[in-house]
Amino acid sequence: MNERRIAVVKVGGKEIAPGPSIERFARWAAAQVRRGHRLVVVHGGGDEVSERAAALGLPTEKRFGQRVTSAPMLEVVLEVLAGRVNARLVGCLTAAGLPSVGLSGVSGRLLTAVLAGDPPGSLGFVGKPAQVRPLLLETLLEGGYTPVVAPVGVDSAGQPLNVNADLAAGALARALRADLWLVTDVPGVRDAGGSVLARLSVSEAHRLLRRGTARDGMVPKLQASEAALGGGRSVWIGDLDALERFPRSGGTTIVGSRRVLVRGAVPLAQRERRA
């Protein structure tokens, strides 16, 4: 590996549903790589899992924002996330001129997970990230491919587990000492008054979580942000508009509680503009 920094970019399910936004995202990603950045893409897709499950007569139940995953629900998760959604995104990235390879956390034992829930296993086949083996990602990046990772982990016995995509991305970013970009359907993290916060410290994020100002899908994003910041890199949350505008404006940059990230460490696009 050379010293060029890696960015883990997690893109939400709504942005990669069939339609114009997935092409927008693919154009942005292809442009980043053309400029010499190395990306690892992680995707969500929970809404499509719920739709497919409903069509099969499986109701969706969520606890603390996590999908309760029975054995048949795990089959749907694998079919939709590691299959259809992953292939669609790889196809769009390829069409945008970005050679990319679809995989999941099972591949190369990339993302080992342990049963989530209290007690563990109470959510079914839901895993929380335990260990990352980045060799497969590094190998693909060396070969000029952009890895596209479906949010599935594997336990020590080889059992696939459903892992929240934000938490998976945070774990990969931490292991790769990479920047983390969480691309979602809101322009950034909102405060109690609904305004988007341009900057948010980890301790302020804890406060938003405690007060319920940050809830549902924002909870794992803030948890993932904290995990990734532990690797000393930068974290950003926002939507496609904000992503395209960055760094002029838009999105929320998460900063460590005591210091402003790592001195001199600014996200990709900003570094590039300064260069």
Ligand SMILES: Nc1ncnc2c1ncn2[C@@H]1O[C@H](COP(=O)(O)OP(=O)(O)OP(=O)(O)O)[C@@H](O)[C@H]1O
């Ligand atoms: N304080 C907050 N600021 C902004 N959004 C918030 C906040 N609290 C909760 N949210 C919710 O978080 C949602 C984003 O998470 P969500 O899980 O829905 O999308 P995603 O993670 O991008 O997609 P996927 O789950 O498919 O990967 C927003 O649509 C918003 O409703």
Ligand SMILES: [Mg+2]
């Ligand atoms: Mg989500």
